[in-house]
Amino acid sequence: MLVGIPLEQSNSTIKPKECAVEMSDYLVEVAQKRCKASFARVFNYFAPRLRSYALKQMGNEALAMELVQDTMSNVWQKAHLFNAEKGSPSTWIFTIARNIRFDMLRKLQNRKEDVCSDDLWPVLCEQTADLNEAPLDEQVTLEQIGYLFESLPVKQKAVIEAIYIDGKSQQEVADELDIPLGTVKSRTRLALQRLKGMLQSND
Numbered sequence: 001m002l003v004g005i006p007l008e009q010s011n012s013t014i015k016p017k018e019c020a021v022e023m024s025d026y027l028v029e030v031a032q033k034r035c036k037a038s039f040a041r042v043f044n045y046f047a048p049r050l051r052s053y054a055l056k057q058m059g060n061e062a063l064a065m066e067l068v069q070d071t072m073s074n075v076w077q078k079a080h081l082f083n084a085e086k087g088s089p090s091t092w093i094f095t096i097a098r099n100i101r102f103d104m105l106r107k108l109q110n111r112k113e114d115v116c117s118d119d120l121w122p123v124l125c126e127q128t129a130d131l132n133e134a135p136l137d138e139q140v141t142l143e144q145i146g147y148l149f150e151s152l153p154v155k156q157k158a159v160i161e162a163i164y165i166d167g168k169s170q171q172e173v174a175d176e177l178d179i180p181l182g183t184v185k186s187r188t189r190l191a192l193q194r195l196k197g198m199l200q201s202n203d
Contacts, residue, residue, distance in 0.1 A: 019045070023089035024082075031079035039079075043072050046093055053094070057101055067104060071097040148198045156191035159184055 023045060029038035047068055054064035074096050082092050152160065162173045170188065174181040 020088045024084040027079050027082045027089055039076055042075065047072060050097055053097060067097060067100055070100050148195060152191055152194065156187045159187045160191050163188060
């Protein structure tokens with residue numbers, strides 16, 4: 001991430017066409033000479049505009065600043081890809097920003113889907129081995145718990161049945177139920193934890 005460069009307000013008296021030419025020249029300097037002074041001028045001009053755009057799109061200051069920093073990092077790294085004949089600096093930079101925004105939103109959506117909001121128990125976030133690799137008797141067995149299995153939430157029970165009774169893989173269950181693989185893993189682990197807890201309380 002880029003740090004230490006202030007977000008100064010640009011000179012509003014510069015005409016759009018003059019500014020486009022000026023920023024194009026700076027980008028060429030960045031691309032050809034890795035000129036930090038030229039990049040600072042591009043940064044100071046576009047960062048406030050990107051921040052306003054990001055705040056409207058993301059609705060969160062931290063995410064907005066992350067988008068600005070990532071965008072300008074890309075500008076620094078990919079300045080050689082800018083072509084003034086194909087578009088203005090503004091068009092090029094905001095295209096980068098939009099692409100980064102889409103990536104950020106997709107990642108945020110995946111995180112939300114991976115968390116089973118419909119379950120009442122917290123999701124374990126640590127990385128663990130695929131539960132399919134361990135035999136059921138190393139976790140809990142349906143024979144041991146009998147009626148306790150029926151007390152599981154419907155969605156958790158469906159996943160357990162599909163994996164341990166029908167013999168399907170977690171990926172197959174995810175595809176069949178049209179849910180993320182992370183959700184299948186979460187429901188499986190939560191169900192096994194609950195069954196083990198109920199079994200221990202009945203000992």
